[in-house]
Amino acid sequence: xxxxxxxxxxxxxxxxxxxxxxxxxxxxxxxxxxxxxxxxxxxxxxxxxxxxxxxxxxxxxxxxxxxxxxxxxxxxxxxxxxxxxxxxxxxxxxxxx
Amino acid sequence: xxxxxxxxxxxxxxxxxxxxxxxxxxxxxxxxxxxxxxxxxxxxxxxxxxxxxxxxxxxxxxxxxxxxxxxxxxxxxxxxxxxxxxxxxxxxxxxxxxxxxxxxxxxxxxxxxxxxxxxxxxxxxxxxxxxxxxxxxxxxxxxxxxxxxxxxxxxxxxxxxxxxxxxxxxxxxxxxxxxxxxxxxxxxxxxxxxxxxxxxxxxxxxxxxxxxxxxxxxxxxxxxxxxxxxxxxxxxxxxxxxxxxxxxxxxxxxxxxxxxxxxxxxxxxxxxxxxxxxxxxxxxxxxxxxxxxxxxxxxxxxxxxxxxxxxxxxxxxxxxxxxxxxxxxxxxxxxxxxxxxxxxxxxxxxxxxxxxxxxxxxxxxxxxxxxxxxxxxxxxxxxxxxxxxxxxxxxxxxxxxxxxxxxxxxxxxxxxxxxxxxxxxxxxxxxxxxxxxxxxxxxxxxxxxxxxxxxxxxxxxxxxxxxxxxxxxxxxxxxxxxxxxxxxxxxxxxxxxxxxxxxxxxxxxxxxxxxxxxxxxxxxxxxxxxxxxxxxxxxxxxxxxxxxxxxxxxxxxxxxxxxxxxxxxxxxxxxxxxxxxxxxxxxxx
Numbered sequence: 211x212x213x214x215x216x217x218x219x220x221x222x223x224x225x226x227x228x229x230x231x232x233x234x235x236x237x238x239x240x241x242x243x244x245x246x247x248x249x250x251x252x253x254x255x256x257x258x259x260x261x262x263x264x265x266x267x268x269x270x271x272x273x274x275x276x277x278x279x280x281x282x283x284x285x286x287x288x289x290x291x292x293x294x295x296x297x298x299x300x301x302x303x304x305x306x307x
Numbered sequence: 308x309x310x311x312x313x314x315x316x317x318x319x320x321x322x323x324x325x326x327x328x329x330x331x332x333x334x335x336x337x338x339x340x341x342x343x344x345x346x347x348x349x350x351x352x353x354x355x356x357x358x359x360x361x362x363x364x365x366x367x368x369x370x371x372x373x374x375x376x377x378x379x380x381x382x383x384x385x386x387x388x389x390x391x392x393x394x395x396x397x398x399x400x401x402x403x404x405x406x407x408x409x410x411x412x413x414x415x416x417x418x419x420x421x422x423x424x425x426x427x428x429x430x431x432x433x434x435x436x437x438x439x440x441x442x443x444x445x446x447x448x449x450x451x452x453x454x455x456x457x458x459x460x461x462x463x464x465x466x467x468x469x470x471x472x473x474x475x476x477x478x479x480x481x482x483x484x485x486x487x488x489x490x491x492x493x494x495x496x497x498x499x500x501x502x503x504x505x506x507x508x509x510x511x512x513x514x515x516x517x518x519x520x521x522x523x524x525x526x527x528x529x530x531x532x533x534x535x536x537x538x539x540x541x542x543x544x545x546x547x548x549x550x551x552x553x554x555x556x557x558x559x560x561x562x563x564x565x566x567x568x569x570x571x572x573x574x575x576x577x578x579x580x581x582x583x584x585x586x587x588x589x590x591x592x593x594x595x596x597x598x599x600x601x602x603x604x605x606x607x608x609x610x611x612x613x614x615x616x617x618x619x620x621x622x623x624x625x626x627x628x629x630x631x632x633x634x635x636x637x638x639x640x641x642x643x644x645x646x647x648x649x650x651x652x653x654x655x656x657x658x659x660x661x662x663x664x665x666x667x668x669x670x671x672x673x674x675x676x677x678x679x680x681x682x683x684x685x686x687x688x689x690x691x692x693x694x695x696x697x698x699x700x701x702x703x704x705x706x707x708x709x710x711x712x713x714x715x716x717x718x719x720x721x722x723x724x725x726x727x728x729x730x731x732x733x734x735x736x737x738x739x740x741x742x743x744x745x746x747x748x749x750x751x752x753x754x755x756x757x758x759x760x761x762x763x764x765x766x767x768x769x770x771x772x773x774x775x776x777x778x779x780x781x782x783x784x785x786x787x788x789x790x791x792x793x794x795x796x797x798x799x800x801x802x803x804x805x806x807x808x809x810x811x812x813x814x815x816x817x818x819x820x821x822x823x824x825x826x827x828x829x830x831x832x833x834x835x836x837x838x839x840x841x842x843x844x845x846x847x848x849x850x851x852x853x854x855x856x857x858x859x860x861x862x863x864x865x866x867x868x869x870x871x872x873x874x875x876x877x878x879x880x881x882x883x884x885x886x887x888x889x890x891x892x893x894x895x896x
Contacts, residue, residue: 235512250387260381260463265537279884 361503362515368458369495372524374472374485376531377566377768382468383486383578385479388459389441391432397451398423404449408432411444423451434477435459460486466575467537470602471529471567471766473715474578484602485527485766487715492770495524525770528777530566535559538884539856542877543573550863550873552841556603557877558745559885560855562753562846565762565782567712568854568885570604570746605714608721608742609840609859612826612870613680613808615706615738617844618751619689620677621796622700625788628691629673631795638676638684639668644730658730660686660737663825663869677799678807680823682737689736697732698724703787704751705761706743711783712764718744738826745842749857752822752844755800756852759793760786801849811875812845814883816893820852821845821878823870828862838862843874847882848894854885 261267345353374383391412398404401423409416412433422430432444434457441454460475462468473484481490498521503514510516543555556572601607623629643649645658660682676684689697701707707722721742724731734740746764754761763782770778788796800820803809808823824842827835844857858874858881860867867873 232512236509239509253384253386256381257384257386257461257463260384263380264464264467265534266465266467269537269541279887 358503358515361505361511363500363502363504365500367498367500367519367521369497369521370523371458371460371475371479371495372489372493372526372770374493374527374529376464376468376529376533376536377568378532380464380533382464382529382531382533383460383462383472385458385460387438388435388457389438389454390434390457391436391441391444391452391454393423393430393432393453394451395423395425395427395430399450404452407447407449408444408452412436412440460579462578464533464536465579466577467533467540467571468531469576469578470571470604471531471536472578481715483600483715485529485714488713489525489527489767489770493524493527495773496522498522523773525772525778527767528769528771529766530561530564530568530768531570531766532568532885532888535881535885535888536569536571539569539881540571540573540575542880543571544575546860546873546877547573550841550860550867552860552863552867552873554603554861555877556607556745556859556861557881558604558749558857559881560749560753560764560857562756562762562852562855564768565750565753565764565784566768567746567764567766569881570602570766572603576600602714603859603861604745605712605717606744608718608744609842609861610739610741610826610829611743611748611842612738612824612840613682614748614752614822614824614842614844614870615701615741615743616677616680616685616736617755617796617800617822618701618704618706619685619692619697619736620673620799621704621755621788621792622697623673623688623692624795625700625792626692626696629688631672631674631799633673634670635673635676635684635687636670637668638671638681638687640664640666640681640683642683642686642733644686644733658733660733674799674802678802680803680808685737686733689732694724694732697735698722700787701735701741703761703785704754705747706741706751710744710747710750710764712746713767713780717746720744720747738824745857745859748842748844749855752846752857753855754787755793755796756846756855757793758790759788760784797846797849797852800845804845808869808871809843809845809875811871812843812878812882814847814879814886817847817882817886817891818849818894819845819847819879819882820849821875823875825869825871837865837868839868841868841870841873843870843878845878845882847886848891850894853889853891854882856882856885 371385373381376382391408395401401420405416405420405423408414409419414433419432422432432452444452445454458479460479462472462474471484473486474482475486476482479494481487481493486493499519501515501517503511503516505511539557539559543557546552546555554572554574557569558567559569560566561568624631629635640662641649642660643658644660648658649661662682663680671679671681671684673688675681676688701722707720709717709719722735723740724735728740731740750761750764762784765780765782768780772778797820800822801818803823804812804819804821809821812819812821821843822845824844826840826842828838828840830836840859840861841863842857842859844855846852846855856878858877860873860877863873
């Protein structure tokens with residue numbers, strides 16, 4: 211009687227395991243399909259970004275907004291020579307006093 | 308008594324029961340027989356039949372690689388599209404269907420009607436259409452009209468990068484440009500899938516499954532800078548309307564790396580509008596549509612004219628025949644290398660060479676000759692050098708052989724030093740008798756900018772496979788002149804722009820060097836015509852050169868016939884943009 215019971219439980223377990231496995235496989239297939247769809251969507255979005263970033267689209271829009279290329283390039287030469295006592299030298303002075 | 312019992316046992320009902328019983332026995336026997344036949348005798352055959360119905364074998368197309376510019380902007384990629392097709396025998400109202408679909412898809416409805424009434428099993432309605440549009444068509448519920456997924460190649464930069472990327476045909480095969488040159492690498496390796504499917508087409512779990520995934524094509528990382536490319540193309544478009552030229556071409560090189568920052572021209576073409584492209588076009592002399600398609604920078608050759616004098620002077624200085632300050636005596640405005648070659652101003656024979664402008668015979672320094680672009684003076688300098696050494700330098704600077712740029716087709720150029728040609732050396736010294744591509748000329752100038760080292764021009768800096776593994780490209784290099792000669796030549800080039808024929812090539816904030824070129828075109832009879840190819844090749848900043856720009860304008864109108872008038876302004880526009888884009892510090896003072 212116990213042997214039969216174990217066999218029945220084992221059989222049911224096997225069926226359950228098989229069903230779960232099949233369910234997971236279908237889920238996996240659905241996920242793979244979803245990945246493919248997302249990949250295609252990603253490609254579409256990349257394309258849209260690239261088309262929006264096309265200089266041939268942006269440049270006329272920038273001109274409409276009144277933007278122009280700088281006609282001259284200016285340089286600001288920064289004089290790096292210290293003009294007064296630095297914080298470090300002031301500290302040193304205090305310490306020596 | 309016993310007989311009565313027996314007669315009672317076999318009544319009619321007993322007989323019926325017996326018959327039913329026998330029938331059941333035979334039925335069970337029949338089923339048993341069939342069971343044995345199905346499960347034992349025909350088991351293998353039927354299992355095979357079932358499996359063949361469930362098994363599906365599919366090729367897995369690889370994803371074609373993308374093409375990027377140097378900043379990671381997409382220039383070409385592949386996206387999913389839908390192709391619409393019909394089974395003609397199933398289309399109930401072909402005329403109505405053709406009219407409806409023709410209007411929606413912008414396809415000739417007469418053509419569609421012919422297809423719908425043909426005796427074929429399968430006809431395309433339109434290939435690689437937008438999935439939303441395809442859904443709209445399928446949603447109309449026209450019987451016999453179906454769709455299937457198909458990848459399509461798109462070029463988001465449109466006409467801007469078309470001369471670089473080239474294009475593919477409707478089946479995705481590279482036809483021109485990088486698409487053709489790198490077709491094998493871009494297309495990848497197809498995969499294969501073998502699996503069992505259920506009624507809804509889904510793979511059966513734990514069923515037979517043998518999948519070899521497709522290997523995607525490599526991505527191309529190019530040296531192209533799209534904003535510079537756009538500016539160069541725009542400058543060319545403007546130049547054509549200003550000068551009336553037939554075509555305009557610009558190539559921009561990074562001097563240190565040899566990378567092509569821009570390579571474009573006008574007229575332009577749209578790589579996605581294949582119906583406007585004639586693949587048979589192969590010459591710059593073809594109709595306008597062909598000129599747009601054929602990349603003259605790499606595929607076309609022209610006599611460079613005075614821009615070639617850079618090589619003549621660099622060779623003479625390198626060989627110690629002259630110095631920048633050397634005085635060449637008796638430089639006139641005409642020189643006759645064969646008796647009576649200069650019959651008249653309008654009817655010169657080979658062996659007669661004239662300067663562009665009339666001037667009195669005088670002594671001129673080498674620097675003056677270069678700055679004023681004197682043909683006569685250049686020939687007198689080349690005479691000291693001799694043909695053999697001149698040819699050697701011309702070849703070393705890359706003329707007469709392919710640069711090795713990674714493009715679909717490259718012209719090697721022409722060096723015409725046929726035996727018996729007495730004056731070819733003189734012609735070559737001033738840019739005739741040799742034919743070069745604009746790219747070859749740009750690379751020659753880049754060698755001067757790179758302290759005398761010629762670097763192989765290239766468009767793709769690296770390929771990246773599906774695993775992200777990068778394979779960088781290493782260009783070939785060789786020294787053509789010493790660093791000292793290169794520095795001297797740069798100063799001569801700067802003097803041309805500062806005070807010579809190339810003043811229109813000046814760029815505000817930067818000291819620029821360059822050389823104008825104006826070469827008459829050969830006519831069908833082999834004689835030079837009045838039509839010219841105007842060119843300008845230059846580099847900047849002159850002390851630490853970063854960029855070379857070469858411009859060629861084909862057949863500008865008479866008032867713009869010289870390189871200084873038509874090509875130099877294009878050079879200045881493109882060079883300014885390139886220097887700004889690269890963040891090159893302006894010259895101080």
